[in-house]
Amino acid sequence: MLRIGIIGTGGIAGSHIDGYLRFTQECEIVALSDVVPDKAASRRDEFGLAGARVYERAEDMLAAEDLNLVSITTPPATHAELTIAALRAGVDVLVEKPMAPSLEECDAMIAAAAAHARVLSVVAQNRFRNDMARLKAILESELVGPVSHAQFNSAWWRGIAYYDLAWRGTWASEGGGCTLNHAIHHLDLALWLLGTPRAVTAVLTNAAHENAEVEDLSVAVLQYERALAEVTSSVVHHGEEQAIVVHGRHARVSQPWKVVAEASMPNGFPAPGGDPERVAKIEALAAAHRPLEHVGHRGQIGDVLAAVRERCRPAVDGVHGRRAVELVTAIYAAGIERRTVDLPLAPDDPYYRTGTLVERAPHFFEKSTSVDELPGAIAVGSSADHAGRTS
Template sequence: MIQVAIVGTGNISNAHIRGLLEFPERCRIAALVDIYPEKARAAKEKYGLKDAAVFDSHEKMLSSGLKIDLVHVCTPPSCHAEIAIHSMDAGISVLVEKPMAPSLKECDEMLEAEKRNHVTMACIAQNRFRNIIYKLKKTVESGLAGKIRCAHVDSLWWRGHCYYDLWWRGTWEKEGGGPTLNHAVHHIDMINWIQGGLPEEVTSMLANVMHDNSEVEDLSFAALRYGDGSVAEVTSSVVHHGEEQGIVLQCEKAKIAAPWSCVAEVTKENGFPVEGHNQELMEELKAYYNSLPDLVYEGHAGEIDDVLAALEKGARPLITGADGRKTVELITAIYKAGFEKRTVTLPIGPEDEYYTETGLQKHAVHFYEKGKSIENFASSEITVGTY
């Protein structure tokens, strides 16, 4: 039985708790930790966790003598590294919410803590455990559509003006960035996973068009170029009504996308497309996609299942700290390109100012200064997207 502690009992912790409760024979929530202990006690009551201990700091939980095998880090991004490293130094494995950390330096310190303590670190990217993303990845790997030549990634969300009133949101220091870091992190992880690696060049434009109570961007456009000559574009937004998220892959032989769609063309002698498309290839792709079995668990429950299995079997989870770092590296490159208004190259190493949180904040554009700040919202209901 894996003993679990949840550190941070805000909005996203609900997805973690519900996911863990899917596996009562494999794990037990032994502790709930929050700097506002009343929130931890409310979660304990809401989910009937009568045996869970409540703490107001992760340090108190770690020094309590309570047996913990896995810590879920569900706090604001600025303290992910501190909590994860302290936990790993105590010999405890961790599952860290997105983004892994605001800076590459912190990511590397977390990876080093995992290595020296011989524990396991996994990073949340739960949309890999969505059927439509998993099946899209498998369809790419089948080779039926050919190599990816151009990808369009839409991480489109909508958040009201008051969203950034919460004390830690909308600041480079506490949140680490806007939707590029905190929302598109899902879709940037997906394109890294599907492409199999990072691009070589990045250029971007950052803007804040609707939230004048926030220092950070609420919209960004990024263009990526890969070593094989293929390209991608990523839109990261919290200003799009309808929240229409998705990935479109223009491959050599066909377009395939999530949500699932497929079109394949064949050419006339003059280079124009034949009417009616390439129906044979489209049917083959559709049949392959539909033949793939559904995942047993989706979203956070799917990733938690994978992490529990890794701990039980002494294996590696699907989404490791190295994966979390790759996502942060691409996001850092998008910020660097946007701040400096130029194309930048990867990798970003320790010699680069943007490798550290201090360096990134030094160059960060403050679109506005945060004026209003509240400790907590009355409502804890949130949306986490579907893909």
Template sequence: MIKVAIIGSGGISLPHIEAYLQFPEHCRLAALCDVYPDKARQRAQQYHLHVDIYDNYKKLVERPDIDLVSICTPPYTHAQIAIDFLNAGKHVLVEKPMASSLAECDAMNEAAFRNKKVLSVISQNRFRQSVMKVKGVLEANLIGPVVHAQVDSLWWRGSSYYDVWWRGTWEKEGGGCTLNHAVHHIDLFLWLKGMPSEVVAVMSNVAHHNAEVEDISIAICLYPDGSLAQITSSVVHHGEEQQLVFQGQYARVSIPWQLCAYKARENGFPARDFELERKIRQTYNELPDLQYEGHIGQIYDVLLAVDGQKDVLVNGCQGRRTLEMITAIYQAASTGRPVKLPLSADSPFYTREGILAQAKYFNTK
């Protein structure tokens, strides 16, 4: 029986609690921790949990019966908490974004490797039926090489959203919509298309004067094969449409699921390729359904990995890769210059201190 502790009892802790409660044969919630312990007690009462309550995670670090920790605290705290628990021999599942900088990601991954413990980063949208099936279609190569990808992570938030003291700051939140809203779409994009070799970007703050950070960014990515991708991250879009579109040489597929295939007429103009569409649709429909989706799916994956039954699907290295892409967007948008990938320790944005010194500040918080 895996004993679990959850650090942080804010809103994001709810899907963790609910997911762990789905698997009583695998795990038991043993502790909740929050700097405001009354919040943790309220969560325990809300879910009728018989757990110990802590006001400081360091009191939990040396508790020998805790096997797995979910970290649901603000992003700037993730790295130290994760490293402390990994060094104490605990497995760690950390909410997105993984950390505030690539330097912190590297320190977290080093601790996981050295202590031979699972480190996973929440990427719950990978655990969706449509996402897994589109991945299967792309791997079947029926659409041909992807020549263009489009990522639209479009959200809307009012100014009061940034009234929370830590939001909208480079120091505490680590960035704006590119990091904290588009992170899931960027993770999916990299998982499905891979890392580009170069990125250019612009960002702005057009509607949130109580935030230091961007509320919209647009990035263009170049791949070694010449293919392109564009990523729009926003909290100023009414309608909140979100999609990932993959234009292959022979057909187009997307999340949410859409399909279109063309073939050329004699004059080069398009005609629908219904036969290819049929094959792609058949492949999509025949791919197996997931047993669990979202946070429940990812936490089940982590529990199996902790039990030694499989490798975790989303490890710390993949979490770092997502932050690397976001960091490259921030570096390109702040400096006005293209950024080559991969990023290493010589990047001016590699450390949290480097980001704080060189990121573009739009307003005073």
């Protein structure tokens, strides 16, 4: 029986606890910690974890408990320090997105996992969704053809009060705005579905949140060998209509689900009716997808538990988490410096280092309110096709 600890018991911790409770034959949550007094105890009581002990310091929990795995669900600026402490204590780690605000911190986390022969996984729960698994399988077939253009719309909406929470809304504590903390889901999917781009251009702004330093809207163009991908990162979009649209040479597929395939007339214009045979083949491949046993956080937690038991690499490891942070970093560098940024980013690039964003990023506004707690639950949004819950 694997012994689980939870570090940080805010909103997203509930998804982790729920996930572990789906595998009660394999693991048990034995400890929870949170720096806010009584917060961990409240979570313990909420989920009926009667035997779990609570701590205010993660260091005390790591020292007192014989743990196999911890979930780290604290603010982004704390991820690296807590992850490295757990790895050095001989504990495997599942850390929430984003892995860390800087590539320097990501590399330190990866190095610690290697040095102590520990499992390190970074949350990317949308890879564990049936619609995304289906989309990936179709793109890996030859039915769509080489990708020409893709659109990733990370469209969320958050009210002004969202950034009143103490750790949100500053470059130092949150690490960034919607590009890092919301669109990282879609950016990870872009990497998973299309691979790493060669270069990035971007623009950033704060359109609607006067109580936050960070951006609430960015638009980036990812440059591949011959293809382009657009990524819109937002917390200003009413309706939260998220979408992934991929156009290949032979067909377009998208989520929410839609298939279109054009065919050419002799003069190059679209033929009436398109290519129904190709559409039928794509629909058949989609229909043949075998549903995943567990989805979202539950699916990733199941994968991580297996990796811990079998001492193997999880489906989403530290390298995958780093790649997503690298893409976010390139978007920030491009937007702040107003230039095209080539990938990969080298260790001597200023934006590789911890603290560069704090030094160079614009303060669109100054944070005006700072509270420890906000009332209400985390709302997933109005659409069933969202690319995942965020914090």
